[in-house]
Amino acid sequence: MHRTKVRVVEDALDANNTIARANRDDFDRHGVRVVNLMSAPGAGKTTLLEQVLPELQRVGVLEGDVQGSFDADRLSVLHIPVTQINTDPGFGGECHLDANMVRSAIPELPLADIDLLVVENVGNLVCPAEFRVGEDVRAMVCSVTEGEDKPLKYPLMFRTCELVVVNKVDLVPHLDFDLDRFLSGLQQVNPGVEHLLVSAKTGAGVDAFRAWLERVASREAAPA
Amino acid sequence: MHRTKVRVVEDALDANNTIARANRDDFDRHGVRVVNLMSAPGAGKTTLLEQVLPELQRVGVLEGDVQGSFDADRLSVLHIPVTQINTDPGFGGECHLDANMVRSAIPELPLADIDLLVVENVGNLVCPAEFRVGEDVRAMVCSVTEGEDKPLKYPLMFRTCELVVVNKVDLVPHLDFDLDRFLSGLQQVNPGVEHLLVSAKTGAGVDAFRAWLERVASREAAPA
Numbered sequence: 083m084h085r086t087k088v089r090v091v092e093d094a095l096d097a098n099n100t101i102a103r104a105n106r107d108d109f110d111r112h113g114v115r116v117v118n119l120m121s122a123p124g125a126g127k128t129t130l131l132e133q134v135l136p137e138l139q140r141v142g143v144l145e146g147d148v149q150g151s152f153d154a155d156r157l158s159v160l161h162i163p164v165t166q167i168n169t170d171p172g173f174g175g176e177c178h179l180d181a182n183m184v185r186s187a188i189p190e191l192p193l194a195d196i197d198l199l200v201v202e203n204v205g206n207l208v209c210p211a212e213f214r215v216g217e218d219v220r221a222m223v224c225s226v227t228e229g230e231d232k233p234l235k236y237p238l239m240f241r242t243c244e245l246v247v248v249n250k251v252d253l254v255p256h257l258d259f260d261l262d263r264f265l266s267g268l269q270q271v272n273p274g275v276e277h278l279l280v281s282a283k284t285g286a287g288v289d290a291f292r293a294w295l296e297r298v299a300s301r302e303a304a305p306a
Numbered sequence: 307m308h309r310t311k312v313r314v315v316e317d318a319l320d321a322n323n324t325i326a327r328a329n330r331d332d333f334d335r336h337g338v339r340v341v342n343l344m345s346a347p348g349a350g351k352t353t354l355l356e357q358v359l360p361e362l363q364r365v366g367v368l369e370g371d372v373q374g375s376f377d378a379d380r381l382s383v384l385h386i387p388v389t390q391i392n393t394d395p396g397f398g399g400e401c402h403l404d405a406n407m408v409r410s411a412i413p414e415l416p417l418a419d420i421d422l423l424v425v426e427n428v429g430n431l432v433c434p435a436e437f438r439v440g441e442d443v444r445a446m447v448c449s450v451t452e453g454e455d456k457p458l459k460y461p462l463m464f465r466t467c468e469l470v471v472v473n474k475v476d477l478v479p480h481l482d483f484d485l486d487r488f489l490s491g492l493q494q495v496n497p498g499v500e501h502l503l504v505s506a507k508t509g510a511g512v513d514a515f516r517a518w519l520e521r522v523a524s525r526e527a528a529p530a
Contacts (some may be wrong), residue, residue, distance in 0.1 A: 122347040123431050123460065124452025148432060148462075152455050175462060177401055177432035205459075206430055207347050208372060208401035227451035227474065228348025231376050235429075236347065238372075238399060250451065256480050258507070283482070 098213050101181035105188065105216025112193035115298050116201060118217035120239065122232075123205030125225040126249040128153040129282040131200065134292040136160050141299070142196040144187055146204045148175035153202060165190045169204060178209035181216060198299035207236040219298055221245040226259045233267035241272045247291055252281040322437050325405035329412065329440025336417035339522050340425060342441035344463065346456075347429030349449040350473040352377040353506040355424065358516040360384050365523070366420040368411055370428045372399035377426060389414045393428060402433035408440060422523035431460040443522055445469040450483045457491035465496045471515055476505040 109116050121127050135141055135157065142163040145154040154166040167187050169176035176183075184201065191199065201217060203210040220243045224232055227250055233240040240246060246268060254261070261279075268275065278294070280287030333340050345351050359365055359381065366387040369378040378390040391411050393400035400407075408425065415423065425441060427434040444467045448456055451474055457464040464470065470492060478485070485503075492499065502518070504511030 122429070124346060124449070124456060148460060150458060152459060175432055175436075177430060204432065205346070206401060206432060208399055208428065208430060209433075212399075225348070225451060227449060227477070232347060234374060235376060236372060253451070253477065253480055256477055 098181045101185055102214040102216045105181055105185055106218075108188055109193070109199065109216060109218075114193050114196055114199050115219075115301065116199045116215075116217040117295065117298055118201050118203060118210075118215055118220045119223070120203045120207075120210045120220065120243070121205060121223040122207050122225070122228055125205070125223045125228065126282045127202050127205075127223050128156055130223060130247065130249060130280070130288070130291065131157060131202065132160065133282050133285060133288045134295060135162055135200075137292060138198065138295060138299075140195065140197040141295075142192060142199050144184065144191065144199060144201045146179040146183070146202060148177075148204060163192045163196065177204055177206045178213055179203050179215055180213040184215040198295060200295070207232070207239045211236075211239040211242045219244045221247060221294075223247045223249050224264075225250045226254055226257060226261075226264075230260045230264035230267065233264065233271050237271040240268055240275075243272070243275065245294060246272075246275055246277040248277060248279050249282055251279050251286065252284045322405045325409055326438040326440045329405055329409055330442075332412055333417070333423065333440060333442075338417050338420055338423050339443075339525065340423045340439075340441040341519065341522055342425050342427060342434075342439055342444045343447070344427045344431075344434045344444065344467070345429060345447040346431050346449070346452055349429070349447045349452065350506045351426050351429075351447050352380055354447060354471065354473060354504070354512070354515065355381060355426065356384065357506050357509060357512045358519060359386055359424075361516060362422065362519060362523075364419065364421040365519075366416060366423050368408065368415065368423060368425045370403040370407070370426060372401075372428060387416045387420065401428055401430045402437055403427050403439055404437040405439050422519060424519070431456070431463045435460075435463040435466045443468045445471060445518075447471045447473050448488075449474045450478055450481060450485075450488075454484045454488035454491065457488065457495050461495040464492055464499075467496070467499065469518055470496075470499055470501040472501060472503050473506055475503050475510065476508045 145166045149170050151166045154164045158164045222243045278290050369390045373394050375390045378388045382388045446467045502514050
């Protein structure tokens with residue numbers, strides 16, 4: 083019984099990984115580097131992208147949401163190509179993007195016109211970390227308002243990323259957020275991982291995130 | 307093919323609902339009322355419980371987390387019975403509690419000694435809304451730092467609750483949060499739902515949440 087269950091789970095993961103590799107092959111063939119951008123709901127992924135995308139060249143966005151196109155609409159006014167995936171055909175809505183959902187969107191992506199694709203995942207700190215979608219690198223945004231315990235409470239998410247963007251640092255004076263404890267927890271689950279302190283609202287640190295994306299696009303950042 | 311797939315999904319939901327009803331029967335037999343408390347990660351569920359639980363009588367907590375017992379440890383110092391469920395035996399960690407996980411914890415719960423059980427779900431705005439665990443009522447906490455678009459982006463979660471607690475209102479002066487747009491979106495997905503404006507940090511509005519829990523315990527609040 084137990085052995086059968088384990089096999090089923092492995093099959094599900096393998097199917098996703100197989101499709102993720104096919105996606106990555108397609109992206110590679112077009113010379114497109116892909117960032118899987120993850121976070122909890124409301125951590126500020128879209129606001130951060132609004133800040134950095136206008137000054138980036140040849141960049142596109144794939145938006146994952148349960149319903150609607152709120153974030154895609156916010157980004158499309160920046161005159162960059164944005165493609166929306168809604169996960170609600172799943173029962174009640176899927177809480178993450180998987181490789182097959184991204185695969186279904188590939189025909190809509192202008193791969194010949196971009197060097198960098200940012201996949202903005204569904205807001206969730208658990209399942210998105212379990213499903214590769216064909217990305218080269220993974221980045222996550224964590225807001226200081228979420229509390230310093232998050233790396234230890236959601237270790238897979240923090241462990242699986244090449245970059246952790248600590249957002250909304252302008253709010254730190256109004257919070258009890260303990261940055262040292264946050265960074266110590268992060269170090270514990272993902273030793274040596276790069277992190278940036280930013281405020282998408284004030285613009286503090288945003289240049290460093292833009293520079294990181296440029297390094298990914300130019301293939302200077304380490305692939306996953 | 308398509309029909310078979312639909313059947314599998316219905317079976318999965320039915321199995322959960324069957325177990326949820328069995329849980330509810332057990333809770334009813336002991337005269338225990340159950341609140342399923344949900345939110346995104348870091349919205350402040352535990353801090354809010356720290357504020358309200360010490361003055362409540364005959365209350366227990368069931369803590370759901372992917373890993374660890376950080377929240378359970380915070381609550382257990384309040385000298386109330388706390389039981390921890392970790393969801394990490396699932397592959398990579400389950401992003402929600404389901405009825406069967408709660409069922410497995412029932413033998414550990416002091417049902418004879420409590421009138422109210424608060425189930426603190428895994429931080430996630432998608433899947434927890436899809437799985438009943440045997441609760442009488444559902445409440446969710448949404449932090450103003452998450453942005454006013456959340457009811458329309460995660461409609462099932464907001465639609466499925468009897469109470470929406472808007473937390474961290476002390477931070478509103480430092481944010482661009484538009485409360486009117488939030489409440490208008492909430493009204494759109496769940497017309498007439500009760501909401502409270504609170505700050506678990508300053509204590510503002512916390513009495514109203516405590517009073518709501520007391521009404522649930524005394525069977526004055528409408529069951530789900």
